[in-house]
Amino acid sequence: MRSPYPDVEIPDVSLTEFLFADGFGDRADAPAFLDGTTGKSLSYTQFVGYVEKIAAALAERGISDGDVVALFAPNLPEWAALFHGILRANGIVTSANSMYTAGELAHQLKDSGAKLLITVSPFLDRALPGAKEAGIEADHVLTIDAADGHESLADLLGTSATPPTANRTAQDTAVLPYSSGTTGLAKGVILTHRNLVANLCQVAVMGEVTSETKIMAFLPFFHIYGMTVMMNQGLHARATVVTMPKFDLEQFLTITSEHQVDRLYIAPPVAVALAKHPIVDKFDLSCVKAIFSGAAPLDGELGRAVAKRLDCIVLQGYGMTELSPVSHCMPDDRSDLDLNSSGFALPNIECKLVDPETGQEVGVGERGELWVKGPNVMVGYLNNSDATDATKDAEGYLHTGDIAVVDDEGVYSIVDRVKELIKYKGYQVPPAELEALLLTHDKIADTAVIGVKDAEGEEVPKAFVVKQAAGADLTEDEVMSFVAGKVAPHKKVRVVEFIDEIPKSASGKILRKDLRARENA
Template sequence: MSFRSPFPDVDVPALSVYDFLFGSIDEADLDRSALIDGPSGAVTDYRTLIAQVDGIAGALAARGIGVGDVVGLLSPNVPAFAAVFHGILRSGATATTINALYTAADIVKQLEDSGAKAVLTVSPLLPQAAEAAEAVGIPADLLIVLDGAEGHPSLRDLLAERAPAPEVSFDPATHLAVLPYSSGTTGRPKGVMLTHRNLVANVCQINPRMGIGRDDRVLALLPFFHIYGMTVLLNAALSNRATLVTMPKFDLVEFLSLISERKCTYIFIAPPVAVALAKHPLVDQYDLSSIHTVFSGAAPLDKALGGAVAARLGCNVRQGYGMSEMSPVSHAIPFSDNETPLDSVGFTVPNMECKIVDPATGEEVEYPTGDGVSAAGELWCKGPNVMAGYLGNDEATAETLDADGYLHTGDIATVDAHGVVRIVDRLKELIKYKGYQVPPAELEALLLTHPQIADAAVIGVLDEDGEEVPKAFVVRQPDSSLTEDEVIAFVADRVSPYKKVRRVQFIDVVPKSAAGKILRKDLRAPTA
């Protein structure tokens, strides 16, 4: 039996992203701060932002870029990102946002796969951008360097042209707004086709539950190039006329300083930042009293870790779940909800329908009654935020989207009788030990409760007998002398025998994507 959100459906207007965010902005909001550059404190108000968006759209149109074209955007979180991103969409073109950590070879693959006609970047990333642009045949005059570089147009040049924004016409339900690329944690990155309706729908779905207000100062730590930062920060915050405080890259001291100095109120993070907030001694040196809510996504947040953050900072901690393929949010603990357990991802967002399917039989698991909890199975989701498919990859699309419109998430979940969903683990990451299923996330959460462990990841590896066993990759706290035997004993004392960690390797850092997901494929590499 499928289950829906316990909340009423919301209206999703048939508008482009630009018209949805800015088309009916109140005159009184135009002089509100839209973006604050975290390091410098420079302010961009909504009036200026919209003028920049229109100017960039006009400049792109003057270069022959519009409906049917793809434009690459390679940039860290700076205020100009917002103007450029929405300028691309305003022009009718499709934005493919590129991971700012990519090498030239990585960028080439995305530019080739997406068919990008132009690239906008910043000078620190120009060497790899230029190498990639040349490799795919993008000329120098269509490699735009926002902060300026010899031989390339700059953002100032584009705005100085004062070209009028074009009149464009397209169907928001089918026209592609963005082509983010899936993280590739389980394979080669794929272009996720998200329409204007997908993006507008997800903002409408999350706004009533996340509670971002017009007086919030939202720290934009999560990268805008990733769908989590793109929707939950860039679009949702702007739709509520909040202020975004941009942070180009994560540095703990800078992170804490910006919260303190800019009086940030709402912090969106991935679990690795929660570890620092809960455990790092530096946190006590900063005034973080402005924070009312920390919201975690992109990977499972352990209940004890979330509770430790809440207790230390004296704030609310919430958790949600989603995927690039769902624009991204499908589940969240509501902003005003102090009852839903933090070891869950909360409720299905409005306008979505879900079911949980036994991966072995393909049958739906029975929906629970009373105070019961369902059996675990793969979570399937359907709604207006679900992608149109993978670009140029019909086979992968067919494997992920079924004929009934359900997205097969690849994540194992349960649901209780109240509609609260818990993510057990990824279907493809479950360790099979002697026929038993061992969820890596459960062991990782346990390891993080050890006071001498700063971070951890668990994968399945083959032992001498060819049996898959759990192996832990552990980052020690500074000055820790923790041993392999101590880690194994710590876990063994707290789990069922089949879940015990059998091998341990100490490493300096757990490899993670920009969205905070553990890159298990990197840990499986021969050098790991």
């Protein structure tokens, strides 16, 4: 089934040319990015000046065609300038989760082949050991702010060199964000300039984002949702993107009110606060026109409660890193749609719903795995052809691992998951990664991890653990502490149950459905 929207033309150019080649007209002196916590802003003219200087400085430091540079920092206007400076230097960006441990960062740096790491001084305690493990020397770790022994953004901006000739084509790789896909360890997702340009063109049809729009960006730029929907959509529309380095409810409300932010992009946990927290009533949020929720399913009743309390429209969409990321969303002019749905397929997209048991395509009203084909679908996973082949078929359809239904109008609703991935507050938690880690504990003989609902209805990782004979004294707290010391906070195991045996198939595959059945018994 094709999108009900007519196809849009996708220019055959790099993201850099797409966003900046035509200049900024009457928006030249308008703020492109505004740091909500400090009030510091970068106009469009200043922003592109930063991009050109950064590109020139990176070229001086040996970055050239197709070299990978890692960004490991919170949301700041400078993050966006560095992102586009790397692309302008004909490089590739790999964006690292700012909550990563040194070990998790090292995996991404090694796998992506990063030559340079740019971070902030408060992250150096993780960035430096991560870089060292990946074979990146300390003098190849730069900081956005000033830090002893490291070149900073100010040093890059101080260059007198000229940027290299831009030579990236639409087909060249632009970014390598990391995703667990439908299962397994984090993998580099190869997204080209065309993938990113295409998704901006597709999204532009669905929402009323203009040069007058102020977009809230507390969701991280390192995540493809923040990267495309907030950062790059803002640039494309010549809007103003208001950044927050981390989420704090009172600060979020203060910034929204003070800077008259009219478009909020959120994940469902923030919707809970907006619907229920008493502090919301202390702020004048009449500036907010639209709230768009993504990264995890939003409950329709919760969304309606937010819409009523803030007197605005609430919309929902669906996507994956592998889709650059948006494939479906509710358009601004259709707030009448069921908020439990994900809206329509974007222009240029074709979908199938396929029965995962029979492999047969199913029709309207029937459940099937959502397959998506379009110009925003990734090239594949870096250094992992097996995972690519398991996720993207010969016809170009991406098998999402999510079960959906579609109605007569072409409105899709995600109703279940085939994939094993746990979504904790919108962040991916791959069970296989936690299982591999738990098995390194000398008192654990076997383990399996699934997602379970906590008291607030949030999906959290639960570990089923079989003790080694010598582990009689192993406690639940010990298991949770062991994991917490080695992973980013969103990956922590939050529930532990000791059992005698992990259920497995004849081929040795963990039978998670049996564990879920046990949980629901």
